[in-house]
Amino acid sequence: xxxxxxxxxxxxxxxxxxxxxxxxxxxxxxxISHGHLTPGGGFAxxxxxxxxxxxxxxxxxxxVTLKKLPKGVASFFEGMGAIxxxxxxxxxxxxxxxxxxxxxKGEPFRLFSAGIIPLFNIAISLKxxxxxxxxxxxxxxxxxxxxxx
Amino acid sequence: MKLFVDIIPLFVAVPMAGAFLxxxxxxxxxxxxxxxxxxxxxxxxxVSFFAVKLINIHKVLVYDVGAWKPPMGIGMVLDGFxxxxxxxxxxxxFFVAIYSINYVERFTSKWKFYTLFLFMIAGANGVVITGDxxxxxxxxxxxxxxxxxxxxxxxxxxxxxxxFKYAVMSxxxxxxxxxxxxxxxxxxxxxxxxxxxxxxxQKDPNNIILMISALLIMGFGLKxxxxxxxxxxxxxxxxxxxxxxxMLAGAITKSLGLYAIFRxxxxxxxxxxxxxxxxxxxxxxxxxVGVILAIGQWDFKRLLxxxxxxxxxxxxxxxxxxxxxxxLGGLFHxxxxxxxxxxxxxxxxxxEYATGKRDLQKMGGLSEQMPVTxxxxxxxxxxxxxxxxxxxxxxxxxxxxxxVQAGRYGYAFLAVLASILTLASFTKVMKYAFFGKLxxxxxxxxxxxxxxxxxxxxxxxxxxxxGILLAPxxxxxxxxxxxxxxxxxxxxSSVVLQAVLK
Numbered sequence: 001x002x003x004x005x006x007x008x009x010x011x012x013x014x015x016x017x018x019x020x021x022x023x024x025x026x027x028x029x030x031x032i033s034h035g036h037l038t039p040g041g042g043f044a045x046x047x048x049x050x051x052x053x054x055x056x057x058x059x060x061x062x063x064v065t066l067k068k069l070p071k072g073v074a075s076f077f078e079g080m081g082a083i084x085x086x087x088x089x090x091x092x093x094x095x096x097x098x099x100x101x102x103x104x105k106g107e108p109f110r111l112f113s114a115g116i117i118p119l120f121n122i123a124i125s126l127k128x129x130x131x132x133x134x135x136x137x138x139x140x141x142x143x144x145x146x147x148x149x
Numbered sequence: 150m151k152l153f154v155d156i157i158p159l160f161v162a163v164p165m166a167g168a169f170l171x172x173x174x175x176x177x178x179x180x181x182x183x184x185x186x187x188x189x190x191x192x193x194x195x196v197s198f199f200a201v202k203l204i205n206i207h208k209v210l211v212y213d214v215g216a217w218k219p220p221m222g223i224g225m226v227l228d229g230f231x232x233x234x235x236x237x238x239x240x241x242x243f244f245v246a247i248y249s250i251n252y253v254e255r256f257t258s259k260w261k262f263y264t265l266f267l268f269m270i271a272g273a274n275g276v277v278i279t280g281d282x283x284x285x286x287x288x289x290x291x292x293x294x295x296x297x298x299x300x301x302x303x304x305x306x307x308x309x310x311x312x313f314k315y316a317v318m319s320x321x322x323x324x325x326x327x328x329x330x331x332x333x334x335x336x337x338x339x340x341x342x343x344x345x346x347x348x349x350x351q352k353d354p355n356n357i358i359l360m361i362s363a364l365l366i367m368g369f370g371l372k373x374x375x376x377x378x379x380x381x382x383x384x385x386x387x388x389x390x391x392x393x394x395x396m397l398a399g400a401i402t403k404s405l406g407l408y409a410i411f412r413x414x415x416x417x418x419x420x421x422x423x424x425x426x427x428x429x430x431x432x433x434x435x436x437x438v439g440v441i442l443a444i445g446q447w448d449f450k451r452l453l454x455x456x457x458x459x460x461x462x463x464x465x466x467x468x469x470x471x472x473x474x475x476x477l478g479g480l481f482h483x484x485x486x487x488x489x490x491x492x493x494x495x496x497x498x499x500x501e502y503a504t505g506k507r508d509l510q511k512m513g514g515l516s517e518q519m520p521v522t523x524x525x526x527x528x529x530x531x532x533x534x535x536x537x538x539x540x541x542x543x544x545x546x547x548x549x550x551x552x553v554q555a556g557r558y559g560y561a562f563l564a565v566l567a568s569i570l571t572l573a574s575f576t577k578v579m580k581y582a583f584f585g586k587l588x589x590x591x592x593x594x595x596x597x598x599x600x601x602x603x604x605x606x607x608x609x610x611x612x613x614x615x616g617i618l619l620a621p622x623x624x625x626x627x628x629x630x631x632x633x634x635x636x637x638x639x640x641x642s643s644v645v646l647q648a649v650l651k
Contacts, residue, residue, distance in 0.1 A: 079173030086166050092215065098158035099215035 007061035017059035024052035028129075035121035036114040042124025049125065050132035062140055071137055074130045081126030088119050153203055156196055157212040157225045160235060160274040161288075163189055168267035171260050182263040183250045189267065190246040193239040193274070200232045205626050209648040211280065219280060219649050220344035226280035226645055229630025233480065234277040234408050236627075237487045240611075241399035242270045248495050248604040249392045251597070252502060256390070262302060268295035269396060273404040280645065282330055282413075283340045289326065289372070289405055293319045296401055300389040311381075311388035318381035322371030329364035332357060346417045346642035358418065365413060366427065373406020375465060376435040379458050383442075386454035387507075391498020394450060398457045399491035403483060407461070411468055416634070416641035420471060428469025433560055435462030436567040444574040447509050449497045449582065452574065453490070456533065459567060460486045466564065467548040468635070472555050477632050478547030485540040485615055489532040492608040496526040499597040499605065500582065509578065514587030518594040521602045523583040525609040530579055532612040534572035540615025 008014060031038075032045030057065040092100030106113035167189045175181035203210065204227065212225040249266070253259050272292025279285050297319065301312030334340055336357050337348040349358070367378065374382040382402075386394045414420055414428075439459025446452035464486065467479025497507070499522045506512055516523035532539035535546070545568055552561035596602065618628055637644065 076173065079169055082169040083166075083173055086162065086169060090162060090166070093155065095216070097213065097216040098155075098162065101215065 009059050013059050017055055021052050021056055032121050032125045036117040042121035043128050046125035046128030049129040053133050054136050074134045077126050077130035081123050084123035088116055154210055154212055157227050160278050161271050164267040164271035168264045171264045176260040182260040186263045187246050190243040194243045197236045197239045204229055204232045204630055209644055211648045220339055220341035223284055224280040225278050228634050230634040231277055233631035234404055237484050238273045238400040238404050241487050241491045244604045244608050245392045245395050248601055251600045252392055265295045265299050273400050277404050277408055280342055281340055282342050286330055292401055292405055299393040300385045302390055308388040311384035314381040315385045318371055322368045325364045325368030329361045332361050342417050343642040343645035346639050369406050369410040373402050374458055375431050376438045383451050383454040387450045391494055395491040395494035399487040419639045425469055425471045429466050432462045432466030432469055433563045437563055440567045440570040444570055449507050449509055453493050457490055470551055470555055472551055475551035476635050478544055478551050480631050482544035485544050488611050489529040492529040495605050496522055499601050502597050503594050509581040512582045513585045516583040519596045525605040528609040528612045530575035534575050535568045538616055539612055543616045543619055
């Protein structure tokens with residue numbers, strides 16, 4: 001995110017983006033980690049995280065963003081999120097049932113409570129965030145390839 | 150008992166795990182995706198056979214997902230009809246998976262094919278096994294989206310067009326289904342199918358049920374490809390790679406369309422005379438229109454696609470009759486159609502693999518060059534045209550007898566007529582593709598590789614011996630259980646809700 005990079009939008013947009021991207025990312029993480037307590041959850045938080053990277057791409061162009069989060073990494077996280085989700089669901093068999101909430105549920109309305117629900121939220125956010133970002137990347141790359149022809 | 154119930158979620162969880170694993174780990178290693186897929190499909194076939202045995206003892210098994218008891222939690226229901234469909238779907242998937250090992254070689258990024266293929270199986274199994282109507286919708290979408298991307302797998306111009314058509318039509322179908330689920334939920338305040346049936350039985354008849362029924366028939370009709378709703382299917386079957394067409398015809402339209410429509414109308418909403426007439430009308434219409442459109446086609450796969458629509462008509466007409474014999478004939482034809490239509494699509498794929506052609510006029514004399522393909526195609530053609538002793542004969546025979554017994558002579562006549570026209574069009578296929586003179590430049594054509602031959606031969610053997618399912622001693626264990634579940638009608642709710650308490 002250096003200022004000298006010629007690609008992308010104007011200096012004003014770049015500066016504002018630089019200031020806000022971190023906040024957006026943090027807000028996404030907040031939504032995910034409080035998914036079992038407040039409105040929101042894995043899906044909404046994942047979308048917000050993906051949007052922070054999309055924002056970066058809009059302001060700085062694709063080279064800078066793909067250096068921060070390459071295609072391969074995004075697709076790895078997508079698969080990882082799905083495997084995690086299914087893995088936790090299958091681990092429920094240790095308690096006797098598919099999708100069984102096998103972790104101690106803790107005290108209601110505390111951050112560390114509700115057993116496997118926060119873990120599911122994290123898995124979903126990985127899948128949704130990486131998936132949405134991958135869709136955006138493919139749209140961008142396909143457009144560039146179409147222009148080349 | 151407790152231990153065996155645990156196999157129920159595996160029908161969905163295992164193919165999904167396989168798909169995710171392939172996408173994550175196996176994409177770099179060339180031979181691994183095919184291996185994983187084949188291990189999973191063979192495992193699913195064995196688990197299905199085991200489930201058939203389990204149902205013979207227990208009749209109905211309900212699985213509480215996450216230890217939440219239905220109707221509050223999501224339940225998975227295993228009964229006679231479910232295991233019948235699971236066996237049909239997984240058997241077709243198994244043979245298609247073997248066939249794909251050789252066939253998919255010509256595509257790049259094979260792992261994508263296998264990932265989507267496993268998603269398709271997971272969706273089809275999920276639709277069949279779930280006892281919750283919204284869950285049914287979710288699995289339906291998984292299977293539809295996976296099949297839509299598989300239709301576009303060749304990424305040629307016509308593939309993309311067909312996939313787009315399929316996406317629009319199946320999206321409209323899903324919307325109808327979702328709307329009907331919303332209306333059902335607002336009317337009954339529950340999503341569990343057994344509980345919906347229970348609540349509906351206690352309420353007075355209401356016009357909203359008519360609306361819901363109409364929406365459901367349109368939605369699932371679009372998924373199954375019955376005649377007024379069949380627009381996207383011929384294109385989709387023609388453009389998709391042969392294993393995908395085989396899966397679509399052999400498993401997806403059956404579990405997504407026919408299973409769901411009959412489960413909901415017979416077991417949840419409850420059947421009546423008017424609905425029965427509607428089903429029989431749509432069935433007969435599909436039967437006749439499908440076969441008339443098929444007979445003039447020169448594209449092999451398009452011809453098969455129209456025949457698929459026509460044979461679906463037989464199934465709907467048989468089950469729509471509502472008599473025990475009609476339901477038996479319809480279900481048996483569903484199984485048989487899954488076998489021989491899978492085989493026919495695999496045959497077309499094997500011809501395309503060897504010669505690169507789909508146009509019947511440009512083929513000819515292939516029986517010398519491709520004896521296995523020719524022989525298995527002959528078996529499947531005889532089965533679909535209803536020639537004894539092939540399996541298609543028995544099921545068509547039962548449907549016609551059932552129509553005569555119910556006094557529906559017109560429908561019986563139409564069924565016979567459609568069968569004769571089917572025979573005519575498959576005579577044409579055999580004559581133009583396999584017999585006659587060899588076309589110039591076809592001397593170098595070689596028979597397809599071993600695994601393709603293996604898969605086709607095994608399916609042909611099932612085509613010839615399929616009638617054995619009606620034999621006493623076998624019939625009670627497989628078909629009768631499924632017929633009983635449909636016949637018990639809305640008693641389904643009390644049976645399932647009692648099984649929950651066990």
